[in-house]
Amino acid sequence: MQHDPEASASPDRGEAESFDQHYVFDYTPVDELAAGQRWSTWGQCQPLSRGPQPWPDWVVTDDAAVDTELGVLKTGKEADVFIVERAAPFDDRTARMAAKRYRDSDHRTFHHNAAYLEGRRMPRKGGREARALAKGSSHGRAVAAGMWAWAEWERLVQLHRAGLPVPYPVQIDGTEILMELVCDPDGQPAPRLSATRPGPDLLDSLWQQLTDTLTGLAACGYAHGDLSAYNLLVAGERLVIIDLPQAVDLVANPRGMEFLHRDCRNVAGWFAARGHRGDAEELFAHAVAAAF
Structure with a gap:
């Protein structure tokens, strides 16, 4: 009797139905990624590197999702922010997010770090990371960038849980934080406070929101540390605070109150220049x- 390899390789219907369905799956080929695309990094993030639960409905958690970079949103002193769209391939769900990517110390313009770092947890003295930081090696620069990214991630998570108006933090992967893209009512990225010209009523509302936000931040034990009209967003009539890597512990940092006072003077000066009292x-x- 002649052996038929194809027949022996393919189980009959009865055998197929007897397979454990946990090991049966459908395979759907997908197109190759284009320039500016990558597979979603959600699946490789540890639980503490994902945003607070419950996750908002707009967060795409599909492992097969594709991230597409849409362009630069802004450049900053320690990081650049890009717009990234995460799309699930089989149900047409998409989410636009802000991707904040920290630079190493060779490519940053914000160098006055020491005052902000007082009172923070630092790498163990004498350890490899502490030595690398002290030497300023390539590894040390990477460690420093990671420390600033993680500091902002922790503050975003803490302040979101406290109900303060910050972008929802989606995930952190190395020196990249993905967060909610704060938009105006037309779906466009919200402008900075510095770029707005609010009328008297909106100005009053924004001042009250600012007061509530600063007092809420202080109640959590922190001052922003670098607050100005350039790191406050206006989403319609809602004020949102951003750029928190240098947030200062009011108790652990000896200059905490000094930073808080400076924050208050900076933002009050902007409002005063527009006629607010x-x-x-x-x-x-x-x-x-x-x-x-």
Whole structure:
């Protein structure tokens, strides 16, 4: 009797139906990725590197999703922000996010780090990472960038859980943070406060939101540390605070109150220049009271 290899390689219907269905799956080929695309990095992130649960409905968690870079949103002193669209391949769900990518210290323009780092957890003295930081080696620069990224990630998660108006943090992968892309009512990226010209009523509302945000931040134990009209977004009539890697611990950092006072003066000055009578010292007093 002649052996038929194809017949022996293909189980009959009865055998196929007896397979454990946990080991049966459909295979759907997908197109090769184009320039500016990558597979979603969600699946490779550890639980603590994903945003607080419950995840918003717009967060795409499909392992087969594709990330497409749509362009630069802004450049900053320590990082650049890009717009990334994450698309699930089989159900047409998409989410546009802000991808903040930290540079190493050779490519940053924000060098006054020491005052912000006081009171923070640092690599163990004498350890490999501490030595690399001290030497400024390539590994040390990578460690420094990772520390700043993780510091911002922790603050975003903490402040989101506290109900403060920050972008929802989706995930962190190395020195890249993916977060909610804050948009105006037309779906366009929200402008910075510095680029807006609010009327008197909206100006009053934004000042009250700013007061609530600064006091809420202080109640969590932090000052922004570098607050100005350039790192506040206006999404319609809603104020959102961004850029938090240098957030200062009000207790552990000896200059914590100094940073908080400077934040209050900076933003109050912007409002005063537009005719608002908000007082920096009163704002500072509210924040200090909330902190203690």
